[in-house]
Amino acid sequence: MLDINGKCIYEEDPTNVVQYLSKFGLQCPEFYNPAEFIAEVASGDHGAE
Numbered sequence: 001m002l003d004i005n006g007k008c009i010y011e012e013d014p015t016n017v018v019q020y021l022s023k024f025g026l027q028c029p030e031f032y033n034p035a036e037f038i039a040e041v042a043s044g045d046h047g048a049e
Contacts, residue, residue, distance in 0.1 A: 004042065
């Protein structure tokens with residue numbers, strides 16, 4: 001997975017990415033689509049309000 005600047009932020013088993021991001025305080029909300037959550041984190045949109 002690449003961030004908005006093209007930097008690799010995750011390159012392991014895709015089934016573990018949500019758990020991996022939680023180690024950095026990035027919690028996927030319950031009942032939220034994990035793919036959308038990951039895309040928001042990678043694009044820099046997560047937490048932007």
